[in-house]
Amino acid sequence: MDAMLVAVSLLDVWIHFDSEERLRMACALLAALSLVLRRRLPLATFLLALPAALVGDAVLATLIALYTLASLSRRRVLLALCALAFAACDITWWSWPSPEFADLSDSSDLLTVTYSLATAVAPVFLGQLVQTGRELSLRLSEISEAREHERRLLAQSVLAKERAQLAREMHDVVSHQVSLIAVRAGVLQVGTRDPEAREAAATIRRLSVQTLDELRHMVGVLRASGSRPTELTPQPSLADLQRLVDTSGIEATLRTDLPDDLPATVQRAVYRTVQEALTNVRKHAPGATATIHVHHADDTVHATVTNASPTRPALPLPGAHHGLVGLRQRAELLGGTVTSGPTADGGYELRLRLPVQDQDTP
Known part of the structure; x- marks a missing residue:
């Protein structure tokens, strides 16, 4: 983009080329080449390009520098002064090196002043509009990220509540009933004389105790919602x-x-x-x-x-x-x-x- 703008500005210089006006040519070339600095040093670029508007009519580089300054700066007073400086240079260039003050009572001079002011204000307004659009886009992006973060937090909160409720149900209902099964199986294992019934009771009691251990581990995992990842059970x-x-x-x-x-x-x-x-x-x-x-x-x-x-x-x-x-x-x-x-x-x-x-x- 910078190379293209420099090329267009040099084309503007070539259109207004006058071999007899070396000062105008030097100022115009300086303005065009200074555009390579417009992103890093926008104010310095404008000041380097301003003399071209004072001594000649190859002002495209100066307008580009003024637009760049307006799109990157938030200092409204500085932008107003730069616009007035460009308008003043644009008004007096035709009488250089003996500038004359415009007669506002003369309709032609008034038209010239109005045109110069409009030409100076246009890149400032355009640059401010681009800057506002860029800031608005950034703000919308921040709002979207904040909403997405809030949505994730809400989902995590709902999930944590569900996990806590599930943990309570498992602890209060399932664990209690499995504990009763283990106790009754232990009583049957001790009280019966039938070898098959005793073996079956021992199996029921062992499986119940193992299930209780796994349930306690799962309850602990569910209650640790939001903490570091934990294995649900000892994995086989x-x-x-x-x-x-x-x-x-x-x-x-x-x-x-x-x-x-x-x-x-x-x-x-x-x-x-x-x-x-x-x-x-x-x-x-x-x-x-x-x-x-x-x-x-x-x-x-x-x-x-x-x-x-x-x-x-x-x-x-x-x-x-x-x-x-x-x-x-x-x-x-x-x-x-x-x-x-x-x-x-x-x-x-x-x-x-x-x-x-x-x-x-x-």
């Missing part, structure tokens, strides 16, 4: 799969063939998939056996959980049917898939497929 890995199968209460067979350096996200996804599949077997296929096969091939982890047909009717248990949906969402986040469906012998099969490359999701 493939090393915990055998214990999961052994404590599932299902006759299940586990076969694994996986490397030890799999990403933690993949290990958690496999664990949660097997956990959900075994839970569904307990709920919907009582008495059925299950087979879990987890292996690695072609940079992909495959996990398959297959159960036979149930041997007794399933009990009506409450459920929101969100388990498989959650597994599919988890797999999609990691670039994998989850498929499921009935088998030919009346059982059910759940299949997980996960790529193991570039798994950086926390």
